[in-house]
Amino acid sequence: MEVEKEIIESLSDRKTLLSVREVAKSIQYSEPLPTGWKPPLAIRSRSRKVCENIRKKRRILVDGEDIPPPISNFKDMRLPEPILKKLAEKGILKPTPIQVQALPVILSGRDMIGMAATGSGKTLAFVLPIIMMAIQEEYMMPILGREGPFGLVICPSRELAKQTYDVVEEFVECMRKYNNYPAIRSMLCIGGVDMRSQLEILERSVHIVVATPGRLKDMLAKKKMNLDNCRYLVLDEADRILDLGFEDEIREVINYFRDQRQTLLFSATMPKKIQTFARSALVKPVIVNVGRAGAASLNVIQEVEYVKQEAKFLCLLQCLQKTPPPVLVFSESKADVDNIHEYLILKRVEAVSIHGGKENEERQHAISSFKAGRKDVLVATDVASKGLDFPNIQHVINFDMPDQIENYIHRIGRTGRCGKTGISTTFINSRQSETTLLDLKHVLIEAKQRIPPVLAKLSDETEVAFDNARQFKDCANCGGLGHSIQSCPKLERQNIQLAARYMSHNFGTGGFKAEF
Numbered sequence: 001m002e003v004e005k006e007i008i009e010s011l012s013d014r015k016t017l018l019s020v021r022e023v024a025k026s027i028q029y030s031e032p033l034p035t036g037w038k039p040p041l042a043i044r045s046r047s048r049k050v051c052e053n054i055r056k057k058r059r060i061l062v063d064g065e066d067i068p069p070p071i072s073n074f075k076d077m078r079l080p081e082p083i084l085k086k087l088a089e090k091g092i093l094k095p096t097p098i099q100v101q102a103l104p105v106i107l108s109g110r111d112m113i114g115m116a117a118t119g120s121g122k123t124l125a126f127v128l129p130i131i132m133m134a135i136q137e138e139y140m141m142p143i144l145g146r147e148g149p150f151g152l153v154i155c156p157s158r159e160l161a162k163q164t165y166d167v168v169e170e171f172v173e174c175m176r177k178y179n180n181y182p183a184i185r186s187m188l189c190i191g192g193v194d195m196r197s198q199l200e201i202l203e204r205s206v207h208i209v210v211a212t213p214g215r216l217k218d219m220l221a222k223k224k225m226n227l228d229n230c231r232y233l234v235l236d237e238a239d240r241i242l243d244l245g246f247e248d249e250i251r252e253v254i255n256y257f258r259d260q261r262q263t264l265l266f267s268a269t270m271p272k273k274i275q276t277f278a279r280s281a282l283v284k285p286v287i288v289n290v291g292r293a294g295a296a297s298l299n300v301i302q303e304v305e306y307v308k309q310e311a312k313f314l315c316l317l318q319c320l321q322k323t324p325p326p327v328l329v330f331s332e333s334k335a336d337v338d339n340i341h342e343y344l345i346l347k348r349v350e351a352v353s354i355h356g357g358k359e360n361e362e363r364q365h366a367i368s369s370f371k372a373g374r375k376d377v378l379v380a381t382d383v384a385s386k387g388l389d390f391p392n393i394q395h396v397i398n399f400d401m402p403d404q405i406e407n408y409i410h411r412i413g414r415t416g417r418c419g420k421t422g423i424s425t426t427f428i429n430s431r432q433s434e435t436t437l438l439d440l441k442h443v444l445i446e447a448k449q450r451i452p453p454v455l456a457k458l459s460d461e462t463e464v465a466f467d468n469a470r471q472f473k474d475c476a477n478c479g480g481l482g483h484s485i486q487s488c489p490k491l492e493r494q495n496i497q498l499a500a501r502y503m504s505h506n507f508g509t510g511g512f513k514a515e516f
């Protein structure tokens with residue numbers, strides 16, 4: 001544990017979530033931002049024991065100081081009437097466990113790290129408060145042309161940003177019909193879209209922006225947008241954002257905040273490394289955890305098949321017979337995605353595909369036709385694995401097992417969402433490293449799934465580690481259960497990349513820099 005602590009500390013870079021000004025002037029905020037929201041008196045006066053019982057029943061784990069009480073229904077959260085009606089219209093009648101605790105925490109103005117399984121309703125947990133906050137701010141002081149936003153949501157992919165923006169718009173739209181609420185405007189700020197249309201919206205002022213890091217940084221640098229009034233920052237799929245090479249972008253974005261902000265980090269997977277450094281940069285944060293961060297959704301039946309490389313296409317066709325559509329097929333490489341797509345079309349399967357090499361329009365078209373049920377199969381790289389909420393996916397097929405177990409958790413989490421059950425089938429073979437297979441084996445053990453013989457016979461030194469509280473003990477760097485941080489393959493790769501970056505920065509690609 002000592003070694004683990006040392007390694008995590010050496011990896012932690014708390015500066016990512018602090019602005020240069022805050023670091024340079026050692027500015028430290030000691031109190032969370034106040035909000036006008038309070039739970040009803042009956043809930044405020046609940047004893048600690050009652051709150052603990054509610055959390056225990058819903059398997060909510062919390063950590064932090066002065067944690068706001070959990071609230072088990074939307075009405076007591078004092079959400080505006082149109083929002084309550086819209087929720088009911090959508091069949092959302094009771095908050096999910098993460099919402100029970102996260103909504104009161106966020107509405108109280110607290111910084112938060114929220115972790116809960118895929119498909120457990122994390123999006124609404126930060127979207128509803130952002131709308132409430134925008135209404136409140138607009139009442140106090142309406143924004144004028146080119147002012148705003150008050151709230152900013154950052155997502156790791158364009159598709160996820162678009163989906164989150166649609167959720168924001170849906171709820172904002174339902175309030176527009178009522179005269180007694182101010183009009184709230186939101187904007188989608190992603191690459192691959194004509195910047196002019198985004199600038200037109202900004203001209204009229206905007207309350208909520210949902211963005212991907214690259215385009216956001218671009219807009220801020222060109223002074224097309226500012227964060228002077230922004231006081232609410234959400235990083236959705238935060239571990240992916242902070243771990244995917246977006247750190248520099250995020251740090252630059254944070255530099256544009258003028259004052260203290262409420263910072264919220266959400267994900268289904270959040271290795272301790274990220275939790276540790278995020279925690280140290282947040283103000284009196286509350287950690288809300290439903291289940292182990294990084295555990296698979298228990299609503300997914302996970303099947304694993306040993307399939308030789310050359311037999312994969314045939315197996316895929318057979319596998320597609322297991323359930324009715326819609327089905328998602330994942331593969332790590334863009335070339336494989338193209339090949340699988342081509343093969344399926346040849347076999348007369350109604351398939352579409354997306355990966356990072358495709359034009360934005362093509363990606364949006366594939367997603368929308370799949371979501372609308374016009375296509376039966378979506379073949380994708382991991383761009384589609386994080387956060388995307390496709391309705392009623394019956395089956396997720398992993399054409400290959402991803403190297404990183406977090407990606408596996410996110411991929412299979414596209415099915416079995418919000419109480420429904422789904423199946424995942426994963427093809428493995430001798431190409432996978434033993435560490436990856438051990439991580440997979442332990443995810444299956446934890447979720448009480450059948451262990452195929454090929455995985456059962458793998459034995460390891462950690463043999464499903466537990467911590468003091470008999471909880472599954474995961475690698476602090478990547479969340480894998482099959483190894484410790486000392487033998488984390490991802491850490492090894494990160495170190496090699498870091499060393500390479502250092503070498504090229506200091507020595508260039510050839511020869512020495514003048515000062516050497």
Ligand SMILES: Nc1ncnc2c1ncn2[C@@H]1O[C@H](COP(=O)(O)OP(=O)(O)OP(=O)(O)O)[C@@H](O)[C@H]1O
Nearest residue numbers: 092094095096118119120121122123268387389418
């Ligand atoms: N309280 C609720 N009751 C019923 N359905 C809900 C509730 N909250 C959200 N949902 C629905 O559940 C689905 C999944 O929610 P969401 O996309 O927010 O999951 P998530 O936790 O963000 O998953 P991921 O980790 O994959 O991003 C959505 O279709 C959403 O409308």
